[in-house]
Amino acid sequence: MKLKLIYSFCIVLLASMAFSQDCEQIARDCSKYLEGKAGEKKFISDGQVYTAFLDREKAEFKTTLYGGSTYRIAASVGRKENYVIFTVKDSEGNVLFTNRKYKNAPYWDFEVANTIQVLLETELDTDFKVTGCAVMLIGFKQ
């Protein structure tokens, strides 16, 4: 009985360690997308890392994009660039953007004239990958 408990504990511990390390590395890789091109002003991170373990479901969250700013939304599941699909919707459900239309581009910029509340949906492109840690980052500049 004791051994079973130790075994279960080890599995949970090792799995969470592996997952954390995986996500951390992906977040580091993803943060490079916020740097932008040489000579251009870099995007400032909003200070948060959005992670979700995706299988065949979508992860979603709401955020506010302020008017007068340019935002960069970046998504990654690792070094391969085009495994994540992200979609931006407004509060009425209108699709404002999806990277699915642009070969699952790993990042996209948004020029925001007026403040807006958006819903960000993330899912894996199951043609390539069916499970994994997905990381999203949001950067901005004015």
Added chain:
Amino acid sequence: MRKIFNYLVPTLFAFGTLMSCDGDGKEMDPDIKDPNKTLMTKFDNKVFSIPSPVQTSMLIKQLNLPFYSDILNDAGNVSGYSTKSAQALNLGLYGTDLGYSALYNESSYSLKYLSAVQKLSKKLGLSGAFDKSFMKRVEDHLSNQDTLMMLVSDAFMQGDMFLKNANRKSDAALILAGGWIESMYILSEINIKKATPRIVERIGEQQWTLVSIIDLLSEYNTKGANDELIGDLHDLQFYFDKIESKYTYVEPTTDVENKTTMLNHKLEIKIDTDILNQISMKIRSIREKITN
């Protein structure tokens, strides 16, 4: 011994399998053959996003308003924050004050708030994000606002990642809440000193973020530790619900070559002066509870 071996081998195998699933992923996961099979439960069902308080400071700076040092929290108060929740809330709060001072090139204030941020992050076990090398880089770039903003925001991002990975989401939530409350306080106090339509508008735009803050604190409300703060924020929400906003969808336009989409919608916000005053008073009282 044999029993141990029986458990150890599959454990190591499972670990090896997990570790081998690195960031690259596989070209095609074999499990796709069975689309109905659920491989693992979700790690983090709810994801919350709170806009950076740095953006509030950027707006204030853009409006050419003077630097008001008197509205910021005294960096000397830092030693008085003894509970974990007070430390986390005030870490967010000082982070906002640091961003505001840095944007105005107020080096002496920036250094004071940097020191307060470092002290609180050490108490919260976040020294890795605000270590000596970070301090050195900040000191080297004190007069460069852009780099400074980048360094501080990246350090908060590292801290956020560390806390989430360590399953300390409650602390991460309080840091975000503290940062937001201070940015709201700065906005409303500046508006009292010098009424500015763009600032009033920005206060009105916080109604959605307030909902996210309440949801976030409620989700990670360990043993009811956030009950009082959540109650206060609900009171604040009562006034925010009276703000009128009208959103009109307009189709966005996309520049594929530059990977840029222009969001063309319209938004109108109307706030009654009495409501604005009530919001300012409530924010002041919430902030006072956190800083004292």
